[in-house]
Amino acid sequence: MVRPAVGGGPYAGRVPARPSPAVRRAATGEESPVARTRRARRIAAALYDRYPYAHCELDFDSPLQLLVATVLSAQTTDVMVNSVTPTLFGRWPTAAALASADRAEMEAVLKPTGFFRAKTNSVITLAQAIVERFEGEVPARMEDLVTLPGVGRKTANVVLGNAFGVPGITVDTHVGRLARRWGWTQETDPVKVEKDIAALIPRRDWTMLSHVVIFHGRRTCFARKPACGACPVTRWCPAFGEGETDPDTARRLLKFELAPGAVLPDPPPGPLPDET
Numbered sequence: 457m458v459r460p461a462v463g464g465g466p467y468a469g470r471v472p473a474r475p476s477p478a479v480r481r482a483a484t485g486e487e488s489p490v491a492r493t494r495r496a497r498r499i500a501a502a503l504y505d506r507y508p509y510a511h512c513e514l515d516f517d518s519p520l521q522l523l524v525a526t527v528l529s530a531q532t533t534d535v536m537v538n539s540v541t542p543t544l545f546g547r548w549p550t551a552a553a554l555a556s557a558d559r560a561e562m563e564a565v566l567k568p569t570g571f572f573r574a575k576t577n578s579v580i581t582l583a584q585a586i587v588e589r590f591e592g593e594v595p596a597r598m599e600d601l602v603t604l605p606g607v608g609r610k611t612a613n614v615v616l617g618n619a620f621g622v623p624g625i626t627v628d629t630h631v632g633r634l635a636r637r638w639g640w641t642q643e644t645d646p647v648k649v650e651k652d653i654a655a656l657i658p659r660r661d662w663t664m665l666s667h668v669v670i671f672h673g674r675r676t677c678f679a680r681k682p683a684c685g686a687c688p689v690t691r692w693c694p695a696f697g698e699g700e701t702d703p704d705t706a707r708r709l710l711k712f713e714l715a716p717g718a719v720l721p722d723p724p725p726g727p728l729p730d731e732t
């Protein structure tokens with residue numbers, strides 16, 4: 457139940473509901489598949505409510521732009537990638553143009569993203585493969601995408617889900633980390649994590665699920681000090697308490713649009729009868 461707490465801000469008057477013993481059993485692997493599925497879908501629903509605006513944070517206007525931006529996002533932030541892609545795609549707007557780009561010129565454009573020589577090589581090689589094997593168009597099938605140099609299932613799912621409308625689960629660092637924290641999987645291999653999540657969440661929701669989990673990992677459920685006291689999934693999370701549980705202290709940890717002073721959605725409803 458939501459109980460009174462002292463303090464101001466968007467979580468004033470609230471303390472988070474704690475997970476039931478049944479939910480805590482999820483951490484020990486004693487949870488049934490049915491219970492895990494039900495709990496996963498409640499976490500997902502709470503995250504859709506918290507981040508209804510979640511989206512791919514890379515800017516793009518075409519599948520090619522998203523594919524290249526995703527390749528560039530390795531070891532840097534989406535914000536940094538977005539700062540260079542307008543120049544990149546303005547100068548080389550097609551796969552053919554990227555494939556025949558002057559290497560030194562592209563390196564200068566990509567320098568702020570780090571590893572710019574390797575990334576320049578990746579972009580040119582990728583563009584050449586798209587020109588030579590797919591007539592300059594990014595293919596819309598997983599089995600084709602993963603044959604492109606530097607493109608694995610994670611990148612392919614980003615492109616399929618966001619540029620082609622094909623549901624895909626993007627197992628990046630946040631999705632893998634939170635899936636393990638929630639007991640959705642015990643795996644560390646991204647392909648196995650993807651398979652475990654796919655068994656819990658309806659296929660039509662896979663792309664949005666990826667967005668909201670990534671948003672949650674970036675804004676609330678941090679690796680080192682998650683803001684448990686300002687989290688909408690506390691009652692279904694076996695890891696509740698790994699981070700700050702005091703609501704007022706926790707909300708000060710929130711990042712980006714959930715920073716102190718932001719207007720948050722109402723907290724999720726009280727515990728459901730079948731959760732004890």
Ligand code: SF4
Pocket residue numbers: 637676677678682683684685687688689690693694695696697698699
């Ligand atoms: S912030 Fe805390 S309660 Fe929320 S998902 Fe992360 S570990 Fe669980």
